[in-house]
Amino acid sequence: MKRVIVDYKKLNKNILNLLVEKFPDGYNDNDIISFRNHHNEAIEAVEVKTEDTIYLVKISKRLADTMESFDDDTTDSTTEVPVAMSKDQVEDLED
Template sequence: MRNRQTVALKRVIVDCKKLDNHILNLLVEKYPEGYDDADIVTYRNANNEVVECIEVRTEDTAYLVRVSKRLVMAMEDYDDSENISGNDGETSLDTDGLEDSDEE
């Protein structure tokens, strides 16, 4: 019988306002055509509010990124800047100016 070593992933919840280029790159790689309803993870937070997220993982961390219009726009802008510059994600992405309304 083989010994199985269970690796506990660190879980991190990220708001789209706090996205960095590393997480954006993971999102764009996993969801190059965007995400759909089947990709959304839903849970209730400490205030019993429904929160919708999409998940991306690294070897040691599971990131839950809150879903909003701002996230979609940030992913599109990041993907566009990646295609134009081709500099492996070293661009600085400013999400502060993106549309903030209609966030869930």
């Protein structure tokens, strides 16, 4: 199984949807995985899985805001990109 560490800025719609489904009320301390990356920096992330990949999504205040906005958007409109994302972040997703 492939393991991928991803920053909230690089989340695509599918991963963001998995996050919102797994943590509909947000994540708590028990959901957070702490580890050190190859630069020996402390990283905190939450985990979501697909059939072939485990995604560790780095957490931050902005991730929580993005998840909340995405959940609101998917229930209230047909917008596919969370409103909390900037134009640059949307362009990153399209690449």
